[in-house]
Every structure is written in C-alpha cells, then in structure tokens.
Amino acid sequence: MAIVTVNEDVCKGCGLCVDACPKKIMALDSSRINKKGYHTASCIRMEECIGCAFCAIMCPDVAITVEK
Amino acid sequence: MAVVFAKTKMLCEKPFHYCPGCTHGIIHRLVAEALDELGIGETAIGVAPVGCAVFAYDYFACDMMEAAHGRAPAVATGIKRVCPDKAVFTYQGDGDLASIGTAEIIHAATRGEKITTIFVNNAIYGMTGGQMAPTTLPGQVTTTSPYGRDTSHCGWPVKVSEMLSTLTGPAYIARVSVHDVPNIKKAKAAIKKAFQLQMEGKGFTLVEVLSTCPTNWGKTPQEALMWVKESMIPAYPLGVFKDVTAQPATPEGGAQ
Amino acid sequence: MKQLMKGNEAIAEAAIQAGCRFFFGYPITPQNQIPEYMSKRLPQVGGCFLQAESEIAAINMVYGAGGAGARVMTSSSSPGISLKQEGISYIVGAEVPCVIVNMVRGGPGLGSIQPAQSDYYQATRGGGHGDYRMCVLAPGSVQEAVDLTQDAFDIADRYRNPVLVLGDGLIGQMMEPVDMDKVADRAPAADLKEKNWAANGHIPTEDSPRAIINSLYIDPQVLENHCKRLQAKYDLIAANECRWQEEMLSDAEIVIVAYGTTSRIARSAMRKCREKGIKVGMLRPITLWPFPDAALRKTLSTAKAYLVLEMSMGQMVDDVRLAINGERPVHFYGRTGGMVPTVAETAAQIEQLAQSIAPDDGTCRTEFEKTVRGAAEKIDAAAEVVGKKLDEAGKKITETFNSPELHKKAQDVGKQASDFAVRTADTVAKGVTELFGAIGKAVESVQKDLKDIEQQQKAESDESEPPKDGGKEGE
Numbered sequence: 001m002a003i004v005t006v007n008e009d010v011c012k013g014c015g016l017c018v019d020a021c022p023k024k025i026m027a028l029d030s031s032r033i034n035k036k037g038y039h040t041a042s043c044i045r046m047e048e049c050i051g052c053a054f055c056a057i058m059c060p061d062v063a064i065t066v067e068k
Numbered sequence: 069m070a071v072v073f074a075k076t077k078m079l080c081e082k083p084f085h086y087c088p089g090c091t092h093g094i095i096h097r098l099v100a101e102a103l104d105e106l107g108i109g110e111t112a113i114g115v116a117p118v119g120c121a122v123f124a125y126d127y128f129a130c131d132m133m134e135a136a137h138g139r140a141p142a143v144a145t146g147i148k149r150v151c152p153d154k155a156v157f158t159y160q161g162d163g164d165l166a167s168i169g170t171a172e173i174i175h176a177a178t179r180g181e182k183i184t185t186i187f188v189n190n191a192i193y194g195m196t197g198g199q200m201a202p203t204t205l206p207g208q209v210t211t212t213s214p215y216g217r218d219t220s221h222c223g224w225p226v227k228v229s230e231m232l233s234t235l236t237g238p239a240y241i242a243r244v245s246v247h248d249v250p251n252i253k254k255a256k257a258a259i260k261k262a263f264q265l266q267m268e269g270k271g272f273t274l275v276e277v278l279s280t281c282p283t284n285w286g287k288t289p290q291e292a293l294m295w296v297k298e299s300m301i302p303a304y305p306l307g308v309f310k311d312v313t314a315q316p317a318t319p320e321g322g323a324q
Numbered sequence: 325m326k327q328l329m330k331g332n333e334a335i336a337e338a339a340i341q342a343g344c345r346f347f348f349g350y351p352i353t354p355q356n357q358i359p360e361y362m363s364k365r366l367p368q369v370g371g372c373f374l375q376a377e378s379e380i381a382a383i384n385m386v387y388g389a390g391g392a393g394a395r396v397m398t399s400s401s402s403p404g405i406s407l408k409q410e411g412i413s414y415i416v417g418a419e420v421p422c423v424i425v426n427m428v429r430g431g432p433g434l435g436s437i438q439p440a441q442s443d444y445y446q447a448t449r450g451g452g453h454g455d456y457r458m459c460v461l462a463p464g465s466v467q468e469a470v471d472l473t474q475d476a477f478d479i480a481d482r483y484r485n486p487v488l489v490l491g492d493g494l495i496g497q498m499m500e501p502v503d504m505d506k507v508a509d510r511a512p513a514a515d516l517k518e519k520n521w522a523a524n525g526h527i528p529t530e531d532s533p534r535a536i537i538n539s540l541y542i543d544p545q546v547l548e549n550h551c552k553r554l555q556a557k558y559d560l561i562a563a564n565e566c567r568w569q570e571e572m573l574s575d576a577e578i579v580i581v582a583y584g585t586t587s588r589i590a591r592s593a594m595r596k597c598r599e600k601g602i603k604v605g606m607l608r609p610i611t612l613w614p615f616p617d618a619a620l621r622k623t624l625s626t627a628k629a630y631l632v633l634e635m636s637m638g639q640m641v642d643d644v645r646l647a648i649n650g651e652r653p654v655h656f657y658g659r660t661g662g663m664v665p666t667v668a669e670t671a672a673q674i675e676q677l678a679q680s681i682a683p684d685d686g687t688c689r690t691e692f693e694k695t696v697r698g699a700a701e702k703i704d705a706a707a708e709v710v711g712k713k714l715d716e717a718g719k720k721i722t723e724t725f726n727s728p729e730l731h732k733k734a735q736d737v738g739k740q741a742s743d744f745a746v747r748t749a750d751t752v753a754k755g756v757t758e759l760f761g762a763i764g765k766a767v768e769s770v771q772k773d774l775k776d777i778e779q780q781q782k783a784e785s786d787e788s789e790p791p792k793d794g795g796k797e798g799e
Contacts, residue, residue, distance in 0.1 A: 002072065014089035014282075014289040020249055038088065053073035054249045060093030061084055066073040111525035113392070116538075125536045131523035133391045134538040136414050139384040142376065146388020146396070147523065149346060149372045154525035172384070175377035 002051030002068040004043040011063045013038035017055035023048050026055050076100045078109040080129050089289020091279045092120060092188065094246045095255070096127055096159075099186055102260040103130070103155060108267060112155040113147050115140040119161035120194040138169020141176035144183045155263055157184040162203040163193045166226045173232070173274075180237035180271035184262045187228060190279040191300060198284030202226040205303050210284070225303065229276045233309035239271030241310040245278040247296040251306075258308070270312055278304055326501040331466045331491065332357035332399075334502050335425060336365065338470040339397050342477045342510050344423070345371030346396040348385035350378055350404060353437045354493040355427035358399040379404040383411030383424075390420040391537040393522030395477050399425035401493075402443050403434060405451070412486060413452030416554075417539025419521075421480035423473065425489045427496040430662035438662025439493030439585060444639035447490050448613040455551050457558040459487045459565055460612040462583040466500035470507055472610070478513040479565055483557055484521075490612060492635065494585045494664070567610035568619050572598065576605030578677055579623045581644050582633040583609045586665065590633045593670035602678040612640070617647040628681040630654040633670060635663070 004026070011034060018026045018041060025045040034040050041063075043049060051068035078100035086092045103109030109130060116124035118137035125132035135143040140158035148156040165173050165187050176183065192210055193199040199212040203225050207216040229243045240262050244255035255277055262273035278300050280292035287295060308314065329337070336358045339347075347366060349359040359375065366373040376382035382398050389396040400408060405426045415422060428443045430436035447460045459479050463469035469491060476487040520532035528534045541547035572594065573579065582590040587608040597604045607623060609616050629652055632641040641656040648654055657673045659665045724730060 003069065010083040012088035016089055016289050016293070019290055019293075051072050056073040057249050057252050058094070060086065060089060060091055062075045062079060062093060062097050064073065065071065065075070067069045068072045110527055113523050113525045115388070122540060125538055129534065131525055131535040132537070133388065133523050134418070134536070134540055135384065135387075136410055139380065139387075139411070142381040142384035143388035143391070145374070145381075146346070146348065146385035146390070147392045148388075149374065149385070150389045150392035150394040150396075151525050156525075171377050172381050175381065 001047055002049040002066060003046065004049055004055060005065045005067075006040060006042050007063040007065070008034045008040045009036075010061045011038060011040040012036065012061055013040055014060060015041065016058045016060065017041050017064060020054040020058035022052060022054060023050060025049060076104045078104040078129050080127055082126050084127065085123055086120065087281075087283045089280065089282045089292060090120070090194075091190075091246045091293075094252060095186065095188055095277050095279060096121075096124070098246075098252070098256040098259050099157070099159065100128060102256060102263050103128075103157075106155075106260065106263055106267070108155040108263065112157065113144075113151060115144045115147070115156070115158040117158065117160040117164040118195075119164050121159050121161060121188065122195065124159050138164050138167070139172055140164065141169065141172040141181065141183070141185065144185075145176055145179070145181050148181060148183050152182070155184070155267060156182075157186060157263070157266075159186045160188065161194070162187070162189045162191065162201045162228075163196075163199075166202040166228050170226075173228075174235070177232045177272045177274065178235045178237040180239070182266050182269055182271065183273070184259075184266045185272075185274040186259065187274055187276040188279045189228070189276055189300075189304065190281040191225075192281050192284050194281045194284055198281070203228075203304075205299060227304065229274070229304075229309045232274060237272050238274065238310050239265045239312045240273040240308075241276075242274075242308045243276040243278070243304060243306050245296055245301060245306055247278070247280070247293040254306075261311075265313065276304075278306075325505055326503050328499050329466060329502050329504070330357055330497065330499050331469050331494075332427065332496040333361045334466050334470050334504075335399075335473045335489070335491075335496075336361035337504060338473040338507055339423065339477070340365055340369060340371070341504070341508050342395065342474040343512060344395045344397050344477060345369065346386075346389040346394050347371070347373045347398065348376050348382040348389070348396070349398050350376050350382050350400065352379075352401045352404045354429060354439070354496050355399050355401045355425065357496070358425060358427075379407035380410065383408040383415070386422045386424075387411055387415050387418070387420055390415065390422040391418065391522065391535075392524045393519040395421075395423075395481075397423040397425065399427065401427045401429045401437075402431050402440070403429075405443065405446065409446075409452035411452075412458070413450075413454050413456065414539050415486050416452075416456040416458065417454065418537045419484040419554075420486070420537060421477075421484050422486045423476045423480055423489065424486055425473070425491065428490065428492040430660065436662035437493065439495075439497075439664060440635045440660060440662055441492060441584060441586065442636035442639065442660055443490070444612065444634070444636060447488055448615070448643070456554065457561070457613060458485065459483075459561055459614070460490050461487065461567075462490045462610060462612050463495055464569075464584050464587045464608060464610075466495070466498065467502045468610075469495055470502050470504070474507055474510050478516065479561075481512065481516050481519075483561055485557065485561070490584070492585050493662075562614035565611060566614040566616050566619075568616035569608040569610060570619070571606040571608065573605035573607065573623055574626070575603050576623065576626055577628045577681060578602065578604040578631060578674060579620075579627045579629075580604065580606040580631050580633055580674070581609070581620065581640065582606065583612060583640065586633045586635055589665055589667055589670055592667040593674055596667065596671045597674045597678070600675070602674060604674050604678070609640070612643075615643045615647070617643075620644065620647045624648070624651060627652055629677055631673060631677055632656045632658075633665060633673075634658040635665070636660050 027044045028039045053066040056064035084093045112130040114132045116134045144158045191203045200210040206219045233241045242258040244258045245251045258275045282289045282292040347362040363373040386398045430440040461472040463472045480487040523535035523537045580590045638656045645654045
C-alpha cells in the first residue's frame with residue numbers, strides 16, 4: 001500500500017489527478033471546499049493505491065506527495 | 069516508507085497563481101526538477117517573461133530576473149556572458165517568444181548562446197485574456213479572431229522548433245507535450261538534456277512544450293488535454309528537431 | 325602623458341579603465357567607434373563585446389549583465405536611443421546600474437548624422453514610460469568625456485540607476501589631447517558597496533538573499549511605495565551629484581547657458597563680447613539632470629537677461645526659464661538638424677541682447693534707432709500741440725457754460741418753450757373738442773338714416789304678408 005497526501009491549501013480541484021489515476025481511486029470531494037473555494041482532490045480507497053505517482057506527476061499545482 | 073514523489077526544493081513554497089488545470093505548473097515542476105537533479109539549480113539564474121508566467125520569479129528557488137515582453141533571450145545573454153559557468157534559462161510563452169520576441173530568440177539561437185529556453189506553446193495569449201497568438205491554429209477562435217483564425221487574413225502559425233532548427237547555433241531543439249503522464253516523462257527528459265548540453269557548452273538549447281489554457285480555450289482541464297492531443301500535436305508534431313550529440317544527426321521529429 | 329584621441333575611442337577606453345568589461349551595442353552613426361574600439365579591446369582584457377541584433381536587444385543584454393552585477397555599457401545615437409527607451413525604463417524600475425552613451429544626431433525620425441542637442445527632452449524627462457529619472461552627464465571636451473564616463477560608473481553603482489553620457493557627433497568625432505595615464509585602472513569609488521543584490525547565481529545568505537531583479541509590482545500600493553522610494557533616491561542624486569561650471573559670472577549682466585559643444589561656441593563668443601566691454605558670463609550645466617537651478621539663480625544678483633544657446637529648437641531653455649521663474653527675460657538662440665551655430669552669429673546675439681538691456685543715455689547707435697527716435701520725437705511734438713489745442717477748447721466750453729448771458733438765454737428759451745407748449749395744448753384741446761363734436765353729429769345722422777330705413781321697411785311689410793322667421797336676418 002502507498003500513501004497519497006494532497007496539500008488541500010494549494011489544490012485547485014482541476015481533477016487532472018482523477019483522470020490520471022490508473023486505479024481510479026482519486027476523486028474530488030464535492031461535499032467540502034478549501035479556503036480558495038475549490039472542491040479538493042483526495043484518495044478515496046488508499047488501500048488500493050499502488051504508489052505509481054501518476055496523480056502527482058499530472059498535478060499542475062504540485063499539491064500531491066506520494067509515499068510507498 | 070519511502071517518498072515516491074514530493075515537491076522539489078527548487079520550487080518555492082508560494083502556490084502557483086495559474087488557473088485550475090493549466091499545465092504551466094507541470095512545466096515549472098519539470099524545469100525545477102531538472103535543475104535539481106543535475107545539481108545546477110542552486111546557482112542557476114532564470115529569466116521570467118511577460119505573460120502568464122510573469123511571476124515565475126516567485127516560483128523558481130534561484131536568482132531570477134524579470135524581462136520585458138520578448139526580451140528574455142537578450143537578458144539571459146547578458147547574464148550568461150557575466151556568469152558563463154552558471155545555468156541560465158528563460159521561460160517564455162508563445163506571444164512573448166514567437167511574436168514580440170522573434171528577433172531576440174532567433175539571434176540568441178544563431179549565436180549559439182549557451183542558455184536553455186523553455187518555450188511554452190498554448191496557441192493563445194493567456195494573461196491578456198485569450199487573444200490570437202502567432203501559434204493560434206487556423207480556424208481557432210480567440211478574442212481577436214472571433215470568426216476563427218483566417219489564414220488568408222493573418223497568416224499561418226509560427227513553427228518555432230522547426231524554424232530554429234535550421235540554424236547552426238542551436239545544440240538541441242525538441243518539442244514535447246504534457247497532456248499525459250508518458251509525455252510528461254518525455255518532456256522532463258528533454259528539458260534535462262537541454263540543461264545538460266548547455267552546461268557542456270554545446271550551444272543554444274530550446275524545449276518547446278505544448279501546454280493548455282482551459283480558461284481561454286473555453287474548455288474543462290480534461291477537454292483541454294484532449295485538445296492538445298487531437299488538435300495541437302497534429303499541427304505541432306512532437307520530437308527532437310536538432311541534437312548535436314545525436315548519431316546520426318538527422319532530426320527524428322522533422323519527419324513526423 | 326597626453327595623447328591625441330577621438331572622443332568616441334577615448335570614452336570606450338575610459339570605460340574599460342573604470343572596470344567596464346561588458347559592452348552590448350548596435351551600429352549607428354556617429355558613435356560607431358565606441359563599439360568598434362570595444363570589440364578590439366575588451367577581449368584583450370578578458371571582457372566581452374557583443375554586437376546585438378538591435379538596440380532593443382543590446383539594452384536588454386545590458387540589463388542582464390548589469391543585473392548579474394557587472395559594470396556594463398552600451399552606446400548609440402538618437403534613433404537607437406529611442407529604441408532603447410523600453411529597456412531603460414525596465415532598468416530604472418529594477419534598479420540596475422549601467423552606463424548609456426548617446427552621441428546625439430539631428431532628428432526627428434531618421435534625421436541626419438550631424439551633431440545635435442535635440443535629445444535633451446528625451447534625456448532629462450525620462451524618454452521611456454513611468455515615473456523615473458536618470459543622471460545625465462554632458463561633456464564639453466574629449467578629456468571631460470573621459471572623466472565623466474568614469475564617474476558615470478560610480479554614480480550608476482552608488483544609486484543603482486542608469487547614467488546617461490550625453491555627447492553629440494562633434495564630441496564623439498573630434499580628436500583632442502587627453503591624459504589617459506591619469507585615468508588608468510581607476511578603482512571604483514571608495515563608498516561603493518558590494519553588489520549583494522545581484523542575480524549572479526549565488527547561494528543565498530542572510531546578507532545576500534535570493535535575488536529577484538524585477539520592475540513588476542502588481543499591487544498599486546506596493547508600486548506607489550516603490551516609486552516613492554525611487555523618488556527619494558532621485559532627490560539624493562539631485563542633492564549630491566549636480567555639476568556645473570561658472571565662467572566670468574561675477575559681474576555678468578548677460579548670462580549664457582549652454583552645455584557640451586555649444587558651450588565651446590558660447591565661450592568663444594563670450595570672450596569676443598568681453599573685449600567689446602559687454603559684461604557677459606556663462607553657466608555651463610555639466611549634469612543636465614539634475615539641472616543646476618540653484619547655481620543659475622545665484623546669477624540673478626547681476627544678470628539682466630539670459631541667453632540659452634542650443635543645437636535644437638529650444639529644449640534646455642525650458643529648464644532655464646523654470647529656474648529663473650519669470651524674474652528676468654530668457655532668450656534663446658539655436659541651430660538644429662545638424663547645423664552648428666557659429667561664434668560670429670552667437671556673438672551677434674549677445675551684442676543685440678546687450679543693446680536691449682543697455683541703460684537709455686539718449687545716444688543713437690544705429691540708423692534705424694535714429695529714425696525711430698526722430699519719428700518718436702515728432703509724434704511727441706505733434707501730440708503736445710494737439711494737447712494744447714484741446715485744452716484751450718475745453719476752457720472755452722467751460723467759460724461759455726458759466727457766463728450769465730448764457731443763463732439768461734436759457735431762461736428765455738425756457739419761457740418761450742413753456743408758452744409754446746401752453747399754446748399748442750390749447751390748440752390741440754380745441755381741435756379734439758371739435759373733432760368729437762363732428763363725430764357726434766355724424767353718429768346722429770347715421771342713426772337717423774337707419775331709423776328712416778327701418779320705418780320704410782315696416783311700411784312695405786305692412787302692405788304685403790306678415791314677415792317670416794328669415795326676415796329677422798335683415799335686422
């Protein structure tokens with residue numbers, strides 16, 4: 001298992017990580033917004049994460065850290 | 069547990085001001101990582117353009133100068149002549165480099181100026197609100213080509229990489245894209261190679277990066293990536309147009 | 325030991341001796357000897373000469389090299405300096421020191437290639453966009469061009485601001501003896517600090533943080549603060565760096581103000597006029613900005629008039645007028661477009677001015693003055709006669725008005741008028757009464773006629789049928 005951490009303060013909710021994830025376990029959380037007013041992304045099934053870091057590579061705001 | 073991916077120290081803490089889904093941020097990261105991995109970042113000197121990347125001096129964790137519109141290659145020339153051992157780079161958009169700054173980029177290239185230019189091509193003027201750029205595709209609607217770019221009226225897109233690769237001065241010219249993960253990895257390799265050849269004193273290096281502008285294209289970030297893939301790449305084929313270290317020296321990208 | 329050197333080459337060598345190792349330029353007449361000399365000499369001293377693709381590129385290379393902390397110079401002539409204005413504005417905004425040389429030629433547009441001083445406004449008012457000032461040094465000889473070029477590097481570094489050396493085609497092209505030994509290996513001024521702000525790829529320290537050389541301040545309040553800080557710097561330059569030269573000013577009734585090439589012409593003309601006894605002196609601004617206002621105002625104690633001599637249609641004359649602030653007449657004489665005023669025509673201007681301010685002792689110096697004076701005297705005499713006659717007439721009118729005879733006549737006329745009025749009124753009243761009587765009679769007669777007709781009609785109707793409704797119409 002790997003750990004995906006999204007820096008919610010800088011995430012702009014563009015969703016590019018959601019599409020990039022091969023396991024389809026990244027999602028925008030429409031129930032909450034960050035201080036900039038965006039629905040932020042997060043990993044919704046962390047146990048399935050393979051740590052490929054595609055989400056982080058695709059993130060235009062360098063908001064994602066991946067550990068494995 | 070090991071860190072697989074974390075923000076490079078060559079990027080400052082300050083969050084990017086770019087619009088959601090704009091791939092400028094990805095390109096910033098690739099440049100910063102390349103500088104860091106080559107061990108030339110701490111003493112690098114960057115030149116920011118005019119355009120969306122005007123605040124680049126707030127993002128790269130090295131000495132930076134802000135240039136007038138299109139003049140970054142001239143400013144970088146001045147810096148490089150004073151600091152010949154340092155990595156010097158310009159980060160320029162298509163309006164900056166391919167319109168108002170054509171003289172400066174062509175002559176920096178033909179002089180073989182030992183700098184690296186990151187040329188971000190998103191086929192539009194982003195900062196000023198989506199006007200037609202020299203790289204705007206035929207038929208593309210912008211705020212100053214509301215009926216679509218009419219080539220009979222305002223000509224054809226400038227193909228910068230192809231044009232500059234005809235010169236003797238450049239050591240390395242490549243066009244890459246950041247619309248998906250495999251291409252981002254290729255883009256980083258190209259940027260790294262450009263810096264490496266600069267430090268080896270081979271000559272002028274330029275990496276043209278196809279980028280998005282979801283806001284002014286009127287598309288979602290996802291649609292914008294698709295547009296790069298389906299509309300821009302056919303017009304701006306990816307590849308290496310010049311590499312003085314390659315054997316044989318024929319440009320692989322030129323044939324695409 | 326002195327050697328004969330061309331102005332342009334002397335400036336280039338002076339810059340090198342002051343530690344300038346970087347030069348970026350573009351060919352334009354009449355300053356080409358500067359880049360040519362630099363291209364030969366800079367590689368010999370480990371420096372870098374680069375011929376840029378345009379003046380715009382050259383000034384931006386200067387910005388880059390200056391931003392990286394080097395002593396750097398560019399040179400051009402008027403049209404090329406116009407092209408550099410964009411870069412100069414950025415350089416001032418980003419506070420990068422550098423030296424710019426303008427060997428001015430005639431304008432506007434492509435103009436000519438001969439010497440001129442018509443870029444004074446551009447040099448002293450900014451030229452580029454935004455609130456800014458630039459120290460402008462105007463040499464009057466090749467030796468001074470050498471000295472000022474070296475000082476320019478110190479001033480630029482001291483204030484982190486570009487300095488402009490403003491010559492002209494004459495200063496650049498002429499040869500004069502200069503003492504290059506005296507200026508060899510000139511060290512930077514002792515007060516100059518290390519450039520810890522430079523973007524030279526240094527590892528950041530507390531004393532020298534990461535460098536950002538920039539003129540963009542997107543927040544208006546921050547930009548205003550920046551501009552105020554720059555203004556404080558300009559005030560400091562104005563207080564510390566103003567230079568001028570005074571010549572024969574102690575008793576000068578006419579003060580010539582001229583700089584650079586025209587100051588040399590003015591000097592010769594001044595000496596000629598002194599020989600004729602005209603009290604003329606000269607104030608030569610060496611810095612055009614800051615302009616020596618205070619020094620010029622000191623000349624008010626003796627000056628009766630000012631003469632500004634320029635190779636333009638009159639630009640510095642504005643600054644002289646601002647300084648003198650209307651307290652004395654400020655005259656202008658200039659040639660432009662590459663034309664250089666001669667000593668003779670300048671001396672004639674001074675002599676004419678001397679005559680205009682001379683006290684009136686009644687002597688006529690020219691035929692014209694004699695004619696004018698004669699005419700004026702005739703007019704005066706004629707006016708006196710006319711005045712006397714008018715006076716007499718006036719007196720007679722007064723006497724007549726005051727005489728008893730006139731009073732009696734007036735009374736008689738009054739009575740006659742009164743009688744006439746009464747008579748006339750009676751006649752009118754009588755006439756009116758008669759008229760009303762006649763009208764009354766006429767009315768009576770008409771009424772009688774109407775009655776007769778009525779009766780006649782009645783009689784006729786009685787004889788026939790009784791009248792119908794329509795018969796009333798006749799009433």
